[in-house]
Structure formats: structure tokens, C-alpha cells
Amino acid sequence: MSWRKEQRRAERGYHHGNLKEALLQAALGLIAEKGAAGFTFADAARMAGVSAAAPYRHFRDRDELLSSIAQRGFEQFESRLTAAWDDGRPDTVTAFERVGRAYLAFAREEPAFYNAMFESGLPVDANPALQAASERAFNVIRAAAERLAALAPPGTPRPPAMMMALHIWSMAHGVASLFSRGDAARRKLPMSPDELLEAEVLIYLRGLGFPTDRRPAKSAEPPPVPPEASSGSGVPPGGPWGKPK
Amino acid sequence: MSWRKEQRRAERGYHHGNLKEALLQAALGLIAEKGAAGFTFADAARMAGVSAAAPYRHFRDRDELLSSIAQRGFEQFESRLTAAWDDGRPDTVTAFERVGRAYLAFAREEPAFYNAMFESGLPVDANPALQAASERAFNVIRAAAERLAALAPPGTPRPPAMMMALHIWSMAHGVASLFSRGDAARRKLPMSPDELLEAEVLIYLRGLGFPTDRRPAKSAEPPPVPPEASSGSGVPPGGPWGKPK
DNA sequence: TGTACATCAGTGAACGCGCGTTCACTGATGTAC
């Protein structure tokens, strides 16, 4: 046994006290560093300062640990999206874009969770608890889309919220997975991922017929007010992409 | 040595003849089956019916094999996108959507290539040849976006083609990676990935001010003609999402 | 056309390594009396 390991045990005694949690944290660190594929059960045990056999007291196998991480990831994801949505305050469009930014922030700040949830190859549909957690997270986006859809200007068709939610999800995931990932495979971009996604969502919403210029925070929401000069929303006058030609 | 292995060697003689190619094919099969992470050098050798040491005559290590696959993947990707674009015939919007469908088709039909290119964690930027191949593929989308941008109706701002291309790329990648992947992690969807992406792109283009109803194949392109009833494009009257409310 | 020889593309044995997993075990903790 190495000196360091003895040392660690001397500090904490024979029982770890909180090994399950420590293993989850260790695995998160390893996944962030090397990807879900490159993380091993033995490595996690080592990082937690415990023998290779100890994790079996808490997880059936490596896969169960990975599922636990994905599960927890979906829960945190849901809670962050919910907070960002803030029940549509101060207005639906503003809140909606805050959700988009929260999505990217999560992918960037929690690469290990994001990896386990979306890129580990873990078949989410095969685990009912995991699938439920995944759906709860998605439902935040879906509920927001629902509210947005209800805003469709009179006379224009009302888009199905499910489709809108799937569109937004695929945009956010696409940007996150290509340009906002935490590892070496992140691709360079001539702008920030947030800007890219924000413009993308704005153009998309405009395509649905929504007025996308920001209105003062306090204004009543329905009916939509006519476009006015935007302010501090990342959308310069003339549209989300800059100057008119 | 196993009977089967002797047999195989009896059939082909001491020299394989085309081992490099056989290894690439074997690796493609393995990646499609188990993901880029779960593929091993030894496994590829076994599948090619050759000793574990043989691959070293053709690839420095496992990583070089993976890079070769990604490289070839980008080349095939580029060629399929180019064919789909068909230099913008019969009209820019139609051709542009064909590119979107080609993107998804590639992700679905060549999951191993797609995985190596976009999900293996391979740092594309670190390998100049690979980066160049990746850029050539992206440039097909970019050139198409360029042509599309030039179509902006008079008086409306002309969006930067680079941004449009990045938007389209992120949409296609998002849909492909979530809903059109070749492995068990594919998520279920209440419609086809192609339909989802096509609607998404159409709404986006409309948000940019482009008329997105299809016009007859032979019409001259600029200036844009007014919207008319769509036909056989997957976009029902009333917009990409169906009936008006 | 035949032959000697260089080169190439394989073999198979061997190595060290780390992983996953099992097992009998043991130290620590909590609790019934």
C-alpha cells in the first residue's frame, strides 16, 4: 500500500463515511477529463482513496454508476432550466432565450454531466427512471414552447409546441455538442456559442411569425406590441445578424 | 491457431493483399456496433483475420487508424453534400434542403463515419490534414449559404453566410446526434428526423425573410417570385407545421 | 527465361499492464439488554 493511501486512511479511518458520493464526484472528474468512454471503475475507486473492491458496496457495476450520473445530471439540468424559465417572466421571449443560454451554460459548465446524458451512448430509453428524468427536463422546454406558441399573432398559424420544443432542443444540442463542449474536441468558432444560438433561435422565432424585438420588461404580454428598437438583448438594430446590406 | 484462422489463411495465402483497407472496413463495422470508444486495434485485426501485430505495418497506432477513418469520412461527406447541392439546381432553396437531407442521410447510413468525425472525441483541430478535410466539407454548406444569402429580398438585410452555415450545421448536427444516430442511444421521435429538420430549416429561412414555398423547377431564380401553393415538398399549405389555428 | 537476392508484409510468442470481479476477512458502528 502506498504512503499516500495509508495517509488518507489515517485521516479518515477505516470507513469512508461518504463513499457513494465520493465515487460520483470522482467519476464526474474523470468523465470531464477523458470522456465517458475513458472512465473506469477502478480509477474512480483510486481517486476516492479506496480499494478497487469498495465501489461494489454501492454500485452493481460501472454502468450503474454511469446511469446514476446521468440521472443526477438530468435532475440538475431540469432545475437549471426551470430557474432560467422563471415561469416566463418578465416576458415569454426573454425568458425563452434565457432558457437557451442556460442550456449552453450547463453543457459548458458541466461537461461530465452533459457527456453522460447525451454523448456516452447510454441508452436512456432502456432505463425507466432515467427516461423519466430526461423527460422532465425536456418538458421544461416543452412547456416554455407551449406558452410561446400561444403567443402566435392573430391570423397566423399556431405551431405545435412539441415540434417547436424539438427544434429548440436540436439547435441547443447542436451548438453545445459542436462548439461548447468541455473537451479537446470543441470546434473553434468566430463568435461565442451563446451568440450563435441566440441569433439562431431569434431567426427561428421570427420565422414562426413572432415579434422578436425585446419590449420593456413591464409591458403586458398579449397582445404583442409592434417591433421597436432593441436594447441590450444581443440583437442589434436591423436584426440578429447586424447591419442591413 | 484456430481452424478458422488457418482456413482463412489457406484461402488467401500468407499475404493478405489488402490489409490496410480490410482494417479500415473492420474498424468501421466495430465503431458502428460499439461506438468509437469500444473499438480496439486487436479487434480490428481479428476481424480482418490477421495476427494482432499485423496492423502495425499500416498504422502507427489505434489513433492513426481512427484519424484515417475520420479523414475518409469527411471526404465522403463532402462528396455527398456536393452531389446533393448540385450547384443549386433547380433552385437554391430546393437544393439547400436537399443538402440538409443528405446530411441526415449520411449520419444515419454511415454511423461509424459520423461517430469518428463528430463524436469520438478526436481533436480534429490537432491534425492539419483532418482539419482541412473537415473544412472542405463545411465549405459546401457555406457556399450554399452564400448563394442563399444573395437571394435576400431587396430591402431586407443580407445575413452573413458564415453565420447561416453555422446555424444550419448546428441544426443538422443536433437532429442527427439526438434522433438519427445509428446506435442504441438514438432517441424516439414522433416524426421522422428528416421532417423535423426540414421544418426547422424552412422556419429558419423564413425568419431570414426568404420565401420558402417551392416554385416550379425551371423558373429563373433572381428575382424571387411571390409565394404560391407548395407541392410535394413536405411543406403543407399553411406553413411547415400544418394547419392554421 | 531463369535465378539470386532485397524487400515487403505477414507470424506467433512473449511481455507488462490495468481492469473487472470474487472472496474470505476485519475494523467500526449501532443497538438491545
Next chain:
DNA sequence: TGTACATCAGTGAACGCGCGTTCACTGATGTAC
């Protein structure tokens, strides 16, 4: 309050396994003369 005992959460040794990699080797091929 003390003690006996059950239970829990660790240990460490051991196992089989497959991988990556190296090495001296050898069979096949191509070519110079």
C-alpha cells in the same frame, strides 16, 4: 452505564482476461541481371 453481538462498509489478495506493443522470424513477391 457497560457489554455482547449483529451488521455494515471497508480491505487486500487473487483470478482470468484482453489489450497494446515489441521482437526475431519467415513466407511471398518483385526485380536486376
